[in-house]
Amino acid sequence: MYRLENHVRDYGWGAMTAIAELTGRDPSGRPEAELWIGAHPGSPSVVVHPPARQGRRLDELIAEAAEHHLGSYAASRFGRLPFLTKVLAAAAPLSLQVHPTEEQARAGYARERTVGLHPADPGSNYKDEHHKPEMLLALTDFVALCGFRQPREAAEDFHWLARSANMSMQAADEAGALATRLEAGDLTGVFADLLGGPAREVTGGVQQLVAAAPAAVAEAAAAASSLAEVPDLAGHYPGDPGVVISLLLNLVRLAPGQAIALPAGNVHAYLRGVGVEVMAASDNVLRGGLTPKHVDVAELLKTVDFRPLPIPYVEPEPAAGGTVVFRPGFAEFQLQRLDLDPGQAAPIEQHGPAIILCTEGAAEVHATGASEVLVQGESLFLPAEWSASAGEITATAVPADHSKTGLADGMAKAEGTTLFAVTLPPH
Numbered sequence: 001m002y003r004l005e006n007h008v009r010d011y012g013w014g015a016m017t018a019i020a021e022l023t024g025r026d027p028s029g030r031p032e033a034e035l036w037i038g039a040h041p042g043s044p045s046v047v048v049h050p051p052a053r054q055g056r057r058l059d060e061l062i063a064e065a066a067e068h069h070l071g072s073y074a075a076s077r078f079g080r081l082p083f084l085t086k087v088l089a090a091a092a093p094l095s096l097q098v099h100p101t102e103e104q105a106r107a108g109y110a111r112e113r114t115v116g117l118h119p120a121d122p123g124s125n126y127k128d129e130h131h132k133p134e135m136l137l138a139l140t141d142f143v144a145l146c147g148f149r150q151p152r153e154a155a156e157d158f159h160w161l162a163r164s165a166n167m168s169m170q171a172a173d174e175a176g177a178l179a180t181r182l183e184a185g186d187l188t189g190v191f192a193d194l195l196g197g198p199a200r201e202v203t204g205g206v207q208q209l210v211a212a213a214p215a216a217v218a219e220a221a222a223a224a225s226s227l228a229e230v231p232d233l234a235g236h237y238p239g240d241p242g243v244v245i246s247l248l249l250n251l252v253r254l255a256p257g258q259a260i261a262l263p264a265g266n267v268h269a270y271l272r273g274v275g276v277e278v279m280a281a282s283d284n285v286l287r288g289g290l291t292p293k294h295v296d297v298a299e300l301l302k303t304v305d306f307r308p309l310p311i312p313y314v315e316p317e318p319a320a321g322g323t324v325v326f327r328p329g330f331a332e333f334q335l336q337r338l339d340l341d342p343g344q345a346a347p348i349e350q351h352g353p354a355i356i357l358c359t360e361g362a363a364e365v366h367a368t369g370a371s372e373v374l375v376q377g378e379s380l381f382l383p384a385e386w387s388a389s390a391g392e393i394t395a396t397a398v399p400a401d402h403s404k405t406g407l408a409d410g411m412a413k414a415e416g417t418t419l420f421a422v423t424l425p426p427h
Helices: 018-023 058-064 066-077 102-114 151-163 169-183 187-195 204-218 230-236 242-248 297-303 384-390
Strands: 002-005 007-009 034-037 046-049 083-090 134-138 142-148 249-254 259-262 268-280 324-326 334-340 345-347 354-360 362-367 370-375 379-382 394-397 417-423
Touching (some): 018 034, 018 083, 046 058, 058 066, 083 417, 102 297, 134 334, 142 259, 151 169, 151 187, 151 204, 151 242, 169 187, 169 204, 187 242, 187 297, 204 230, 242 249, 249 268, 334 345, 354 362, 354 370, 370 379, 379 384, 394 417
Antiparallel strands (some): 002 046, 002 379, 007 034, 034 083, 083 268, 134 259, 134 268, 142 249, 142 268, 324 334, 334 417, 354 379, 362 370
């Protein structure tokens, strides 16, 4: 077992205190957006125990003996720790974004390197050769945009905007025309035109619609719930076409413990809340609005899946010891949640390498010949071959020094322990 120290990413949309409270330290005074737990070279975790490996980067440790740490299956198929775990804390909306397929990522990465575009260049779309399917499990109430609604449902909101007394004639005409196109099923064309096409030349009508829609919604008591986030999005990104693109997407409100899966091609944006996010270990993101960063509309349109689909909830499956497992259907990971009463023990599923994260209370993780106590905010890496030789791995809730830790707003629950275990699905 390797105890880890993990890095925090400071992005402008991050929360000021949630990650600090989870990890039991003072806030930095900056927006803290993501706690990265894993071996991604962008912010790899560092081993703090055992002493013989102290200070070793996890990606370097794994590379020293890939088959031992990953297992023969993961070493041959992925050649790296295939998943990255994060605690994500959003106080403001993230960008509208989509992730490419594996084939698109490989081709795009090769193409950009061929023309001399470095992955760190702001105009680069492909930072690596991998896809990035992901899953988000809410720790607090969580709000997101996720995948396309049925076009006729979106058309109703644009018709509502067209009828609003607060809209200028040009903005109302634009809203009405977009509604008509959506009723005819032209979701792809509407999405592309709202972005201004490959040249990003947003028409005057769209500009007026984006400018007028927030006030129209804010001043109307009878606005549909699907319009509710428009004023807040405009407050963070005034004039951004993503404000009205949001109406094309499913608005998702997750309660703590609910999860959604985001495969390649799914346009999404996290708006606010704290959650555990697990993904394939990649940094490939193509943005489509609600951002000051690079938006490559032509490349974006190649990667978007325009099929209207229901909200992709991931339902928990019962597992041993009263725990549950979330299986999003991706080859790179599954997520087990263990909610333990004081003194309760439960087995931890492990198929290959695993990351264990404690988000509340404390637990002793143990197997034959080894054990580690984790308190809230702490994590472990379990190599594949170590677990194979140590037998069944279990976690037992134990008393914790609660003076070390606090809980972000909305995360409190009855006395007990919550652990998350990320590993490969059975193969």
